[in-house]
Amino acid sequence: MSKTNCPIAKKCGGCQYLNMNYSDQLDKKQKQMRLLFDKYCHIEKIIGMDNPYNYRNKIHRVFHHKKGSEIIAGIYEEGTHNVLPAKECFIEDVRAAAIITDLCKLFSSFKMKAYNEDTGYGLIRHVMIRTGRVTGEIMVVIVTSSPVFPSKNNFAKALMKLHPEITTIVHNINDKKTNMVIGKRNISLYGKGYIEDILCGKKFRISPQSFYQINSLQTEKLYGKAIEYAGLKGDEVVFDAYCGIGTIGIVASDYAGEVIGVELNEDAVKDAVNNAKINNVKNISFYANDAGRFITNFAANNNPNDENSKKINVVFMDPPRNGSSEEFINAVHKLMPEKVIYISCGPDTLARDLKLLCKGDRYKVKKICPVDMFPFTNKCEVVALLEK
Numbered sequence: 001m002s003k004t005n006c007p008i009a010k011k012c013g014g015c016q017y018l019n020m021n022y023s024d025q026l027d028k029k030q031k032q033m034r035l036l037f038d039k040y041c042h043i044e045k046i047i048g049m050d051n052p053y054n055y056r057n058k059i060h061r062v063f064h065h066k067k068g069s070e071i072i073a074g075i076y077e078e079g080t081h082n083v084l085p086a087k088e089c090f091i092e093d094v095r096a097a098a099i100i101t102d103l104c105k106l107f108s109s110f111k112m113k114a115y116n117e118d119t120g121y122g123l124i125r126h127v128m129i130r131t132g133r134v135t136g137e138i139m140v141v142i143v144t145s146s147p148v149f150p151s152k153n154n155f156a157k158a159l160m161k162l163h164p165e166i167t168t169i170v171h172n173i174n175d176k177k178t179n180m181v182i183g184k185r186n187i188s189l190y191g192k193g194y195i196e197d198i199l200c201g202k203k204f205r206i207s208p209q210s211f212y213q214i215n216s217l218q219t220e221k222l223y224g225k226a227i228e229y230a231g232l233k234g235d236e237v238v239f240d241a242y243c244g245i246g247t248i249g250i251v252a253s254d255y256a257g258e259v260i261g262v263e264l265n266e267d268a269v270k271d272a273v274n275n276a277k278i279n280n281v282k283n284i285s286f287y288a289n290d291a292g293r294f295i296t297n298f299a300a301n302n303n304p305n306d307e308n309s310k311k312i313n314v315v316f317m318d319p320p321r322n323g324s325s326e327e328f329i330n331a332v333h334k335l336m337p338e339k340v341i342y343i344s345c346g347p348d349t350l351a352r353d354l355k356l357l358c359k360g361d362r363y364k365v366k367k368i369c370p371v372d373m374f375p376f377t378n379k380c381e382v383v384a385l386l387e388k
Contacts, residue, residue, distance in 0.1 A: 006089075006090060008074075008075075008084045008085070008086060011078065012075060012077070012078065012084060012086075013077075013078030013079075014075070014089075014091075014377065015090070015091065015376040015377055016376075016377055016378045017375075017376050017377065017378065018090070018376050022048070022049075022052050025372075025375065025376065026046050026048045026372060029046055029372060029378075029380045030043070030045070030046045030370065032347070033046070033347060033368070033370045033380065036347055036348070036350075036351045037347075037351065037354075037365075037368050037382075037384075040354060040358075040365035040368065041365050041366060041367060041368055043368050043369075043370065044367065044368065045369075046369075046370040046371070046372055046380070047218070047221050047222075047225070047369065047370070047371045047372065048372045048375075049217065049218060049372060049375055052091075052372075052375030052376065053090050053091065053375075054090065054092060054093055054094050055091060055214075055215045055217065056092045056093060056214050056215065057093055057130060057131045057132070057133060057197075057212070057214055057216055058128065058129070058130050058212070058214050059089075059092045059093060059096040059128065059129040059130075059131075060075070060126060060127070060128050061073040061074065061075065061086070061126065061127045061128075062074060062075065062076060062083055062114075062115075062125070062126055063083070063104070063107065063114035063115070063124050063126075063127075064083040064114050065113070065114055070108055071108050071112075071114050071124075072085050073085070073086065073087075073100045073101075073103070073104050073127070074086045081117045081118055087100075087101065090376070091375065091376055091377075093129075093131045095131060095138060095165070096129040098163070099129060099138075099140060099159075099163050099166070100127065100129070102159070102162045102163065103127055103140075103142075103159070106155060106162075107124055110150070110151060110154075110155055110158075112124050115144075115145050120145075120177060122145065123145055123146060123149075124142070124143075124144060124145075125143045125144060125145050125174055125181075126141075126174075126181050126182075127140065127141065127142055127143065128140075128141040128143065128181065128208065129141070130195060130206055130208075130212070131195075132195050132196060132197035132198075132206070133197060133216040133217065134197055134216070135195070135196055135197050135198060137167040137168075137195035137196060137197065138163075138165060138166045138167050138168075138195065139166075139167060139168045139169075139170065139191075139194065139195045139206070139208070140159070140166055140168070140169045141169075141170045141172050141182070141186075141208045142169070142170070142171055142172065143172045143173075143174050143181065143182060143183065144171065144172070144173060144174070145174065145175055146173070146175060147173050147175070149171050152171060153189065155189075156169045156189035156190045160190060166190070166191075167191050167192075167195050168188065168190060168191025168192055168193055168194065168195060169189040169190040170186050170187070170188055170189065170193050170208050171186070171188075171189050172185065172186050172187075172208055173185040173186075173187070182208055182209055184209075186207070186208055186209075193207065193208075194207040194208075194210075196278075197212075197216065199216060199219060199220060199223075199247060199251070200220050200223055200224070200247075200251045201251075202247075202250050203275070203278050204246075204247060204250075204271075204278075205245070205271055205274050205278065206245070206271075207267070207271060209268075210244075210245050210267075210271050211244045211245065211265075211268060212244075212247070213247070213373070214373075214374075215373045215374065218372065218373045218381075219247075219373070221371055222343065222371045222373065222381055223247070223251050225369050225371065226248065226252075226316065226341050226343055227251065227252060227255060229339070229341050229367060229383060229385035230252065230255070230314050230316070230339060230341050230385075231339070232252065232255035232256050232314065233255075234255060234256065234257060235257040236256050236257055236258075236313035236314050237256070237258045237259075237260070237310060237311060237312050237313050237314075238252055238256045238258065238260070238312075238313065238314045238315075238316060239260050239262075239312045239314070239315045239316070239335075239337070240259055240261040240262070240316045241262055241291040241295065241315060241316065241317040241318070241319070241324075241328065242262075242291050242317060242318050242319045243261035243262060243268075243272060243286065244263055244265075244268050245268050245271040245272050245275055246261055246271070246272030246273075246275045246276060246286060247275075248316050248318060249261040249272075249284055249286075249316070250275055250276060250279055250281055250284060252316065253276075253281045253283055253284050256283070256314070257283065258283050258284070259283060259284040259285075260284075260285055260287070260312075261284060261286040261287070262286070262287045262289050262290075262291045262294045262295070263286065263287075263288065263289075263291075264288070264289065264290050264291070265288075266288045269286050269287070269288040273286055291317075291319075291325075292324075292327035292328035293327070295331040295335065296330070296331040296334075298312075298331070298335070299331045299334035299335045300334075302335075312335050312337045313337055313339070314337055314338065314339045314340075314341065315332060315335070315337045315339070315341070316341045317340065317341070317342050317343065318343040318344075319344070320345075320346075321345050321346040321349065322346065322349055323346055323352060323353050324349075324353050326356065329356045332357065333357075333360075333362055336388060337388070338387065338388050339385065339386065339387055339388070340357065340363060340385075340386040341383065341384070341385060341386075342354070342357075342382075342383070342384040342386065343381065343382075343383055344381065344382045344383075344384070345373070345379070345381050347370075347380060347382050350382055354384065354386075357386055358386070363386040363387065363388060364386065365384055366385045366386065366387050367384070367385040368382060368383070368384045368385075369382070369383050370382050371383065
């Protein structure tokens, strides 16, 4: 199963395996994971998708002027600021394409200028669309280079008339010369300024800045495998490092005695607290802190040999692509929980971190399972179980 007629595939760089049958993609990723991790344990069969198309719930577009005032939407050519026209994408939610097409027409009719990354001139920097797989909710985020958005209310009304399925429209202001897509200021032009979705039976609020896995269907399989590996019996204290908006911790809360979540991004922590309230989860607490610093202080104040000290039984860690910090791993060694569940979006950095975690025979890798979160790309997520 493969589609090969993407007109910008070679220049985009996003789908490295677009011309490859999906079963061959899974075989290739399975072999790559074996090369990295076979020395630790048997690698379980990669978890793929029944339908690997249109899985992305977050869509991002940039804009430029083609002729006169005509604005077209696209994505940057790999390694450049050249905009490649992109009307649709085989891995993106299909509902976004029609919205993007009409946004281009509205930007032109409202005489708005597309932002130029090189000159810094223009108003419309980006559009991001986020969709809820289960709820069907749609959020359109229009990112501008200035707080001044002429006729923004009329613009929102015109967009809603064309697409009443949109749940909320947000004006985001990014007036910094930066590669970051989203700025810090949000103004709701229509709706609540966020959407909600259901993941593993739990409801989550997703705001423009929230980190939320882009493949919701596979995330449920990923988290299911992580919970399976943890083998929680209902009385454990679980530490959720790099917790984001609280997804894995809130899912794990049904099976644990207590969950402690830590995340550096303060906006994500606010979302996590709200998500716990939405789901009426009472046995979880969230802290805005660096995960390494927090767990180091926790280890210093809690002696694992002292019966009166709080013991962490299981650590879930889901760090960014560059992996965990050595400080965090050293703190794990001081805490010595019975199990560490490492969820990785960067298998190379997982291989590096497993070597550190297993140093001195403190931990042994018991199980590893790859999950194909990103079909048609060369990326793969991995869940690893380490035991004391």
